[in-house]
Amino acid sequence: MKNPYLPLLATVQNVKTETYDTTTFTLLLDDEEERREFSHRPGQFMEVSVFGTGEAPFCISSSSHGRDTLDITVRKIGRVTSALHSLGEGDKVGIRGPLGNWFPFEEVEGKHMLFVVGGLGLAPLRPQIQDAYRERDRFASIKVLYGARTPQDLVYGDELEEWQQADGMECLLTVDAATDGWTGNVGVVGTLLEKVALDVPETIAFVCGPPIMIRFVVRDLVGLGFGEDAIVTSLERHMRCGIGKCNHCMIGDKYVCLDGPVFTYRQMKAMMEFEE
Numbered sequence: 001m002k003n004p005y006l007p008l009l010a011t012v013q014n015v016k017t018e019t020y021d022t023t024t025f026t027l028l029l030d031d032e033e034e035r036r037e038f039s040h041r042p043g044q045f046m047e048v049s050v051f052g053t054g055e056a057p058f059c060i061s062s063s064s065h066g067r068d069t070l071d072i073t074v075r076k077i078g079r080v081t082s083a084l085h086s087l088g089e090g091d092k093v094g095i096r097g098p099l100g101n102w103f104p105f106e107e108v109e110g111k112h113m114l115f116v117v118g119g120l121g122l123a124p125l126r127p128q129i130q131d132a133y134r135e136r137d138r139f140a141s142i143k144v145l146y147g148a149r150t151p152q153d154l155v156y157g158d159e160l161e162e163w164q165q166a167d168g169m170e171c172l173l174t175v176d177a178a179t180d181g182w183t184g185n186v187g188v189v190g191t192l193l194e195k196v197a198l199d200v201p202e203t204i205a206f207v208c209g210p211p212i213m214i215r216f217v218v219r220d221l222v223g224l225g226f227g228e229d230a231i232v233t234s235l236e237r238h239m240r241c242g243i244g245k246c247n248h249c250m251i252g253d254k255y256v257c258l259d260g261p262v263f264t265y266r267q268m269k270a271m272m273e274f275e276e
């Protein structure tokens with residue numbers, strides 16, 4: 001069995017600036033056998049280490065389909081994320097993973113897929129949207145409602161344009177505050193729910209974003225009649241080891257790193273009540 005504490009060595013293949021504080025790094029595992037064995041699903045994360053600085057968890061923001069590289073999309077907020085932002089092509093990082101559970105996919109076959117996303121919450125959902133779109137015949141419909149604070153905070157700009165023009169997918173954008181040149185919707189992401197036709201009993205909602213956004217969107221969805229098992233989210237609780245040893249990410253009796261990070265609203269509610 002592999003040592004879960006031992007990072008695999010990877011090389012930065014590409015660095016893409018998404019916004020003023022957020023960058024996507026494309027990583028390639030150095031060892032060919034490790035590359036073949038590394039199999040991940042949308043929603044999973046990995047611990048990424050910058051040598052001499054430390055490690056931090058990041059969701060894998062790319063689909064595994066047809067590629068052997070791994071994307072992480074990183075907002076610069078502190079020590080490890082700043083060190084990551086200083087890396088360039090050819091630099092080395094360590095990877096432990098893939099870790100955690102994943103978003104339901106086969107389980108929701110035939111259903112409408114509704115993605116309600118805020119800011120960097122698009123990072124964990126991007127591979128799920130990519131996979132759903134590639135296999136769109138398996139789902140009744142795919143709708144992406146994406147909001148950010150300002151137009152400058154929208155990540156994956158090129159892909160958003162593609163999604164907006166794609167056949168078989170609806171993609172609506174909004175910003176909390178418009179800046180010069182923005183002609184689209186203004187308002188929090190929940191306001192986009194009024195702009196799409198929803199077959200609520202047949203829809204699974206995937207909700208990711210800042211905690212306050214999740215709280216309001218879940219309230220809106222429950223108000224529209226969504227059941228507690230039809231709302232799925234990913235929690236980004238403070239985490240250290242990623243393998244259920246250090247207790248940093250515990251909520252009630254659950255480890256976000258092992259039992260999650262993907263939870264239904266029903267599970268989340270039970271955990272929060274447990275913690276009170």
Ligand SMILES: Cc1cc2nc3c(=O)[nH]c(=O)nc-3n(C[C@H](O)[C@H](O)[C@H](O)COP(=O)(O)OP(=O)(O)OC[C@H]3O[C@@H](n4cnc5c(N)ncnc54)[C@H](O)[C@@H]3O)c2cc1C
Nearest residue numbers: 056057058059073074075078079080081123236237238239
């Ligand atoms: C499962 C999971 C997936 C994640 N995916 C992503 C991702 O795709 N992209 C991304 O940019 N970030 C992601 N994060 C958050 C990321 O791990 C933190 O931003 C990172 O650990 C910060 O490390 P740092 O050393 O730069 O900051 P530090 O120097 O440790 O902290 C700087 C400040 O940020 C606060 N902080 C640190 N981590 C968190 C957190 N998780 N929640 C709230 N506040 C925090 C600290 O309290 C401190 O105030 C994820 C976290 C988890 C648990």
